[in-house]
Amino acid sequence: MTDATGAIVAGVDGSDEARRAVRWAAEEAGRRNLPLHLVFAQEAVAITLPASQSLFDQIEEYAAEELEKAARIARETRPGVTVTQERSRQVPVPALLELSERAHTIVLGASGRGGFTGMLIGSTAVAVAARAACPVAVIRRRPDGEPASSGPVVVGVDGSPTSERALAVAFDEASWLGVPLVAVHAWNDVDYLSGLSADYPLPEPGSGNEEQRVLAESMAGWQEKYPDVHIERVIARDRPRTLLLEQSQQAQLVVVGSRGRGGFTGLLLGSTSQALLHHAGCPVLVVRPED
The missing domain is CATH 3.40.50.12370 (Rossmann fold)
Known part of the structure; x- marks a missing residue:
């Protein structure tokens, strides 16, 4: 496992909300001269039926692609920031809580790919904010959909x-x-x-x-x-x-x-x-x- 001690940790799941969280996390890491640690957390197979090797391979390929996309977004947002990646085999909440024991801050999108339509915030963000050992930033936008990039x-x-x-x-x-x-x-x-x-x-x-x-x-x-x-x-x-x-x-x-x-x-x-x-x-x- 890549060491995330003192890092800004951002959850990655392929959703637009997670990508916004990565941008916010990259800005935070760049300002503070801290590393940015990207984590894609999901069990290898989250289904109960027997799975073929091709399904395992597709899941791993998707995780690797999304981590690379997130890393590119982070470097474009804040050139020079140190970016590390982690593919966790745990489900998101336990993985993020474990990382919170040594991270500076956990950064999450308001809702992820696993959320239900109409929910205002994802269950992962609520669970991690409730139990993490470090501060947790949940990235919300203005009611008009624009990012909150100014103000006190x-x-x-x-x-x-x-x-x-x-x-x-x-x-x-x-x-x-x-x-x-x-x-x-x-x-x-x-x-x-x-x-x-x-x-x-x-x-x-x-x-x-x-x-x-x-x-x-x-x-x-x-x-x-x-x-x-x-x-x-x-x-x-x-x-x-x-x-x-x-x-x-x-x-x-x-x-x-x-x-x-x-x-x-x-x-x-x-x-x-x-x-x-x-x-x-x-x-x-x-x-x-x-x-």
Whole structure:
């Protein structure tokens, strides 16, 4: 197996979405002077009937062709980037999770060749984002189909440990991209009250001093570490997913923790990260907590 330690890893499956992910991954690897590792993961035969040798050969030929196509796309996108290839005999999710143990970032298309028509995001992207050991970028486009190639980096901040990790990743991305960072914090997450009856009185909005404090404490020290990054703070009494989805329409990347302070214990992905993976208007980078 080719060593993917510290590399940007991109999943390849022959789909247009995967090719977009390869382009994004090549740009990321080139900016950071990191290697790009392309992986085509699929069992040799994913059918239950006996298969002929010719079918085995066709599968292997297809995998080799798609890896070569992806490598050409990567080098055309970012000349000079170091590209390695891997043909994994595992199914995609276990293969990518294994690579995430030593990769810098996993990059996937929003939906792959194996997805069902009408699905907003593929099951592989959701499963890997929920369980990977490193950040996972899922490459989404604008509603009009155009790539999100401009705008700030947006990060969701809620004061949780996972949010702190997301903030660190977001500052790093904004610095490498040379763009502003928009830190988004929800004043009141009405999801906390979703199990209550409609007659339950919502708390009246106050001065917002507590929410200002949460955001200020979360941001403390980061401006000194990244003096080149211009910061914009957005605080509102709304659902985090609503604010972040709105901001994603003008951003080039949204960074979010896999599960924030409002999630239920045991859930690998919270409602906010799920909503962004399905509906964001730009790529989404999901950051999981440290084990």
